[in-house]
Amino acid sequence: MSAGLTFTYGVVRILNLAHGNLYALGAYMGAWLVLGWGSSAMPVLSYLLLFAAAVFIGVTAGPLIERLFLRRVYGKEEEIQILLTFSILLILEDVIKLVWGVSPLFADKPYIYMGHVRLGGVDYAGYPFLLTGIAVVTGILLWLVVTRTRFGKVLVSVITDREVSSALGVNVPRIYTLAFTLGAVFAALGGAFTAPMFSVVPGIGAEVIVVSFAVVAIGGLGSIGGAALGALLVGLARATAVHLFPELDLFAIYLIMALVLLFRPQGLFGQVQARRI
């Protein structure tokens, strides 16, 4: 989720408030598919359905949003970009209600199929280990795409300088669409695979975007490695606070964010950029 948010920002330079709705769309589509076609006789099918849901949402909603809306505000004032993505957030929130209604979708079978493992005398669900594995694999794949493929090199050139890339013959609008779509797939992947852990209800997109912003602010906007480290820090901070100071549960996350921003306003992995005048 945070990798998608920071990746999108890194390329198109728009802080996408509707990113949480892509997460929500992935969650709804995943839960809907699992409820409709998941089968206890073939548990692996449920996981494939979750993956298919994420890809479907990413490759349909991503290009649609980028081409219809975001393309019109590239390079414009940040206020306009934020207002636009906020409008998309509100529209998608209602689209979700129109398509799936307001009743919760509760598709926890993929979570239950994984059972539990006993570590240090405490039972842990197996499913979060799967999620961690998916996050690691996704991160490595993304790193490989950016550093080892032609598309990645073109992407880096567009991130570095859009105008020069365009002058060198790079189809920048196409790269933007592809990058945004990739970010949308990541968001939907996050939604689809976390859906089995809780009931999917209207409003989950707005909930998750707040923590995602904290993660990318800690890691540094535009840095995928930063997003990974930020997510790790936020998770550890929460778990530690819950165990030692339950009252400071949320405070711990934002304390870390505040400290990081105080000493490194660009985030742990963010780079200071010269402002063009």
Add this chain to the structure above:
Amino acid sequence: MMKTPLLSVIALIAVLSPPAAAQTPAPRAAGAPKELRVGIVTLLSGPASSTFGIPAKKAADAWVEKINDEGGIGGVKIVPVLTDEAGPGDKVVAEFRRLAADEKVDLVIGYISSANCVAVPAVAEELKVLTVLFDCGTTRVFEEAKYKYVFRTAAHTGIDGIGAARYLLAAKPDVKTIAGLNQDYAWGRDSWEIFSRALRKLKPDVQVVETLWPKLFQGDLSAEISKLLTAKPDVIFHSLWGTDLASVNSQGRVRGLFRQSLVIHNNSAFLFKEFRDLPDGFVVGFRGTHWPDVPDPARNPLQKEFIERCTKKFGEPCGSPHGSYHMVQALQGVKTAYEKAIKATGRWPSVDDVVKAFEYLEFDSPSGRIAMGVGGGHQAIEDSLYGTVKLDPQRNQNVLSSVRVFPAKCVNPPDGVKTLDWIDQGFRGAQCP
């Protein structure tokens, strides 16, 4: 002896005619308006809409239809004006003003959020609009203020915590340690305060070993469940709802939380279809007797009719018992108060006449007999219902077992006494079986 043709015709008409109640509309009161416009304010969007707001709306649809089918109130049909409760408090108050000024409603039935139930009454008093709070739980409304035009036809949250403590001691009298898992806002804090205080008053040696406050709609409760699994309390009390309720059920079941501790939940904020997936041994409570079997539909015709009407209209009962039953209670309260006022005045009543009739009113509902017993006659008291989820192997579905109903006067303080004071005073005057 031969019957005359006239007698035969009369007999035939008598046989073919439906019962009088279904055919004859209620007599129209003198000076009655053309219609009774009722603002219905419930959560139609946002995370609380599916489990609270929409079931309440469905219940309003079904029950307004019933009242109108039977001739309305005093011969006047109800015209509902539906409004979404979602949004910040200032928007909700502005919507209330719009209902009064633009929609010209005669009264408002509404509000699930406790924050709105605290914000709206002052405006209702200013505009002199009869306002019936139908579902919110905070004890503050009538324990910290007095209102003339505001009523609440459902019990406040006091009975959730006190009922939970009483049920727990009946189900597990040897409880020694408890832990709390409640969302970090007013509802979670109040729920824990009332339950833990009531339990320690009833059993002073109980120790609190953990209190956890996850953020509202946090979803992932892994860290909290790990903490509870290491703390190993005898009992875990929680008041989670929405996605957090589903999370603790799913995540807790896989990780053995329900095997390790008795988990007790103070408010039935789940849909009937969600009940099918609840973990075995989970104790659930209801703010009022709101369950398809309780009250027994065979003994409570309104309960039978409510279930039948919802099933006929929507193909299933009207969703979560919480919002739906409370909505019908509000409509029944309004209907009874108007009819009482019409009877007392002999004409269509003014708002002051209805207010007078409403105070300390008792009326029948699908939840049983409801008394506006406290808060100067403005606040209803209800029985508290608790039960344990049990998988019936024969039917392969969950049933509510070990059901206990605590009478309203066992779990509600007397009129004029605040809930927490009543607990601290040792439940003075409680009438328990």
